[in-house]
Amino acid sequence: MPRHPEVHFRLKAKNKKGDCAIYLQFIYNRNRLFFSFGQSVNFDDWNFNKERIKKKDKTTLEGKFFLNDLLERLQNLCLTSYHESMKDGIPNPAYIKTRLKNLINQNRTEADPEKSDFFLLADRFIRGEIKNRGKDKSISSLQNYHAVTKHLKNFQKATKYSITFENINLDFFYKYTTYLKDTLGLSPNTIAKDISIIKVFMGEAVDLRYTTNNEFRHKKFSYSEIETDAVYVTEKELEILYKFDFSKTKRLENVRDLFVFGAWVGLRFSDFSNIMPENIIEIDSEYFIKIVTQKTKELVIIPCHPIVLDIFEKYKHNPNKLPNTISNQKFNDYIKDVFKAAGFNEKGRLANDINLELWQCVSSHTARRSFATNYYLQGFPVIDLMKITGHKTEKAFMKYIRISKLDAAKRLSSHMKKMWSEKMLRVA
Missing domain, CATH: 1.10.443.10 (Intergrase catalytic core)
Known part of the structure; x- marks a missing residue:
């Protein structure tokens, strides 16, 4: 048994067309969880080392999502559920499987792709569609939403970290703030603003029931501002x-x-x-x-x-x-x-x-x-x-x-x- 929780994606036996059903295996604290979620891949299109589909544009059977994104969300949900539950003891596999089923059912019943796409929700903010108690957002707020969305897309492209509702967790926080600081050279206050806006996006996603992920509310999911010194004229x-x-x-x-x-x-x-x-x-x-x-x-x-x-x-x-x-x-x-x-x-x-x-x-x-x-x-x-x-x-x-x-x-x-x-x- 591994010392740390591990999530793997395995293939079942090939059918006549060479397609294999994908299933998830989660190993933690002497527990083994197996979960099938109705997706398959051609045997030749599977990367056994990375445990992902070789063709990054391969979508789910419904054609709504990239299949690799779905695998990423399932993996992160396993690990998130595990770490959240450990404070009360080792989680029961049935509990984690229930959360996995909820995620799959949510994806299957969504007629509106906005419910599963982080950037589509961000675009609704940028367009000014989502208001604050009925009041229009200021132009500067809309510009800030656009800037943060641009940062996130560039981060996703540079690091291959998939930006989804389920992936906004502490691991994302550490990677993203490091990227903003070391790669983009942004100031602490600009980084703090980025994080606060991401929290606004995620808070709206929870309210709209697009996700149950609340890790963005963790006390560590915050970036301290530095009080800027400025002058005044007498x-x-x-x-x-x-x-x-x-x-x-x-x-x-x-x-x-x-x-x-x-x-x-x-x-x-x-x-x-x-x-x-x-x-x-x-x-x-x-x-x-x-x-x-x-x-x-x-x-x-x-x-x-x-x-x-x-x-x-x-x-x-x-x-x-x-x-x-x-x-x-x-x-x-x-x-x-x-x-x-x-x-x-x-x-x-x-x-x-x-x-x-x-x-x-x-x-x-x-x-x-x-x-x-x-x-x-x-x-x-x-x-x-x-x-x-x-x-x-x-x-x-x-x-x-x-x-x-x-x-x-x-x-x-x-x-x-x-x-x-x-x-x-x-x-x-």
């Missing part, structure tokens, strides 16, 4: 930037004004770069921006800062009273040119790379971080800020706050002085 720096003369370089002037606008309204680039005339409203002689955000579909209402009103006046010739928008990629390139030209060359603002100058660290997202951080430092209530930024949880909001150690020390110093003054008044 109110004083925003004023300096806004007053800098870019009149001879209209391209940079437009980008500068769009960045400053974003830093005073706190919206994402996808929102503040696409403000429409109808988003600017007047209530009780005051101007507000009222918009449903693209990413979270949240309605937010933002009061217009005097600098925002000044920008509206400057660009009143445009329908939306703002500079002409450009792509996020070009904006991120140009905004660095803006800050560099304006002399923002201070080093040490980015804690994880103190040699970078400030202009090298800014992006479109810096505007939103600056808004959140500046008002947070002023003591504006977090719950009210969240209603403006559209964050649903305080944890998500606090990721936007970028406070340096000096900022924290200054806040503590101010608090100490305030408490001391109050104490002295009480004594007096």
Whole structure:
């Protein structure tokens, strides 16, 4: 008997046409399980070393699936059932055989191939067919689904690991994350996003009863994010930037004004770069921006800062009273040119790379971080800020706050002085 559980696929005797029925043999802890599942192969098409069909495009008798994929799913189901059950003792062969029968019966009764194909379900996400409580997914979410699906297909092609609902297990997790890290060179946070999206796909598959595989919910099936360090621009720096003369370089002037606008309204680039005339409203002689955000579909209402009103006046010739928008990629390139030209060359603002100058660290997202951080430092209530930024949880909001150690020390110093003054008044 082998020390570790082993799954083998054997052939029964040939018939007159040379075809052989395939059966599964599972050996574990002095148990031998034999399982026939109604599939056959020509004797000459069988690879006895790999225990797989030589022709990879060979399908099952129903023509719905690749036969090798079915063998892979059966093998993984055996091993998954074994490892899941071992915590309560050695599993009974009848239990494992029942799970194998359920898988085969599910395949036979499926009229819709989407119920057995991981990538067809992923495509439904990409098309926006699968919604969140009836709400459409954001464009960025659909793009993320597409990127993850592309990664998975490339992984499958490179490693020959079949991506099926039953194969999304810890073995897959270890192989896939290693592939993303070592082969594609992706960052930990990008890998973590990939894994979280795969969990979304699998959660939907379980809800739709396409699979009973819950191994993706294992505590080890997760990838830790690394908290990214990012900069923010102070109110004083925003004023300096806004007053800098870019009149001879209209391209940079437009980008500068769009960045400053974003830093005073706190919206994402996808929102503040696409403000429409109808988003600017007047209530009780005051101007507000009222918009449903693209990413979270949240309605937010933002009061217009005097600098925002000044920008509206400057660009009143445009329908939306703002500079002409450009792509996020070009904006991120140009905004660095803006800050560099304006002399923002201070080093040490980015804690994880103190040699970078400030202009090298800014992006479109810096505007939103600056808004959140500046008002947070002023003591504006977090719950009210969240209603403006559209964050649903305080944890998500606090990721936007970028406070340096000096900022924290200054806040503590101010608090100490305030408490001391109050104490002295009480004594007096």
